[in-house]
Amino acid sequence: MKKLLILLSLSLAVVACDSVNDGYVIEGSIEGENTEGTELTLRKYGENNQLITVDSAEVKEGTFMFKGGPAESPELHYIFFGRGQENIPVIVENGEIEVSAQRDSLSYARIGGTLQNELFYDFLKGSRVLSRKASSMNQDMRVAQGNRDTVTMNSLREEYFELMDEAKGYELDYVKDNPNAIVSALIIYRILSTKAKTNAEVQELYDSLTPEIKASNAGLKIKESLEKEANTSIGAKAPNFSAPSPEGEELALNDVLGKVTIVDFWAAWCKPCRAENPNIVNVYNTYKDKGLSILGVSLDRNAEDWKKAIEADGLDWHHVSNVQFFDEIAKLYNVDAIPASFILDENGVIVAKNLRGPALGQKIGELLQ
Incomplete structure (x- = not known):
């Protein structure tokens, strides 16, 4: 059931139901041994999915309080206890938020006081x-x-x-x-x-x-x-994009379209991608003279790692990368995990997605017959 909680790690917001002028107060109580003086931190996930500390407090006589705002919109936060990873999720929204917990069972804490926390x-x-x-x-x-x-x-x-x-x-x-x-x-x-x-x-x-x-x-x-x-569904025209090649020249998808084109999202750090590369090399060598083109889109953070991987794996086709991890190109194609690939016809229309292994070669062969 961890997935039910993992999904709640995403940042979220909604138009406030309470007055935006009142701010928020989190009033908490905690029972259990060795709680007095424990430092608490109120954290949330930032843009890069990294936890950032919003505020801190201390347990005094079994109670604690966070106060701030006004919050423009409710957003999921976590109350961390001490230096460990134990925490209580709470939605920060304008109003009086109530939290009560037992130190040895934080995952069963009671939260409420405002609409979204009750829900x-x-x-x-x-x-x-x-x-x-x-x-x-x-x-x-x-x-x-x-x-x-x-x-x-x-x-x-x-x-x-x-x-x-x-x-x-x-x-x-x-x-x-x-x-x-x-x-x-x-x-x-x-x-x-x-x-x-x-x-x-x-x-x-x-x-x-x-x-x-x-x-x-x-x-x-x-x-x-x-x-x-x-x-980016099958039957849609693939969105055009451009990015620097390993040589630093701007290269666009439309510049490299063949009779069939594979747009391959990968990275040097991605083990499944590197494991699939020999198969893609074999497919490319088999069909490059029949009109197959490949544009590799790297989601690397380090340009040298990207270039070394191209050479090490023998990826003798077009490549681009902004060297910015899951960048705007990945977002444009709704790619949030790699490997990911799109197969285009000569007009740039998507005809298949995410084929690997024998299925990739079979599809390319069908398209280029």
């Missing part, structure tokens, strides 16, 4: 039920493995898949029942990112959200991703 807590309660089931199942699996009890292990595997289906159903039901919750938008965004449902199904879920949630950062991410998916 968030409702979601977490259901998630925790499923998490307890998963934890019990994992414990039973370890015992079965220790006893080499294959019958029980197979039975538990079936129960696990049923639990995963239950979790998916829980999320979808939550979205349908809570169109005014930021959590609903985050669930939809994760479904879209993992391709768990078709774009049409995601669009339907997105359309059910309230205007306020659609205007949130999470809602806007869904809208932007759906638009980019449409722009």
Whole structure:
């Protein structure tokens, strides 16, 4: 059930329901041994998905407080205890936010006081039920493995898949029942990112959200991703772009189109990409004289690493890179993981996506027959 919490690590925002002039107050209480004087930090994820510290506080007589704002819009933060990784997620929004917890079970903290925190807590309660089931199942699996009890292990595997289906159903039901919750938008965004449902199904879920949630950062991410998916779906004209080649010259996609073109997103640091490179080399050598062109788009951070990988792997085709990790080109093509590739016809229309291994050579052969 970790995925149910991982999706909440995305930054989010929504038009405030309370007065934007009042600011926010987080009033917390914590019980347990060795809590007095503990330093707390209020953190959130920044633009580069790095945690940044917003404020700090100290536990005094079992209580703590953060105060700030006004918050332009609610946003997910985390209250970290001491120097460890234990934390309590809380949505910072204008109003009086309440947090109560036990030191030895922070993951079961009670949050509330404002609309989005109450909605968030409702979601977490259901998630925790499923998490307890998963934890019990994992414990039973370890015992079965220790006893080499294959019958029980197979039975538990079936129960696990049923639990995963239950979790998916829980999320979808939550979205349908809570169109005014930021959590609903985050669930939809994760479904879209993992391709768990078709774009049409995601669009339907997105359309059910309230205007306020659609205007949130999470809602806007869904809208932007759906638009980019449409722009880079099979049958769409591939967006043109340009970037520096290894020699420093600006090179555009439209400049290198062949009868068939592969736009290959990769990086020197990406092990699956490097493992696939010999297959791409073989395909290129087989079909380059028949009209195959390849444009490698590197998402490296270091230019020297990029250039050395090109030479080491024998990638004798066109290359470009802004050397800026997941840059504007990756965003333009809605690429958030690599390897990723797009196969274009002579007019630059996308005819296939993300083919690797034998499937890549087979498709290129069909197109160039």
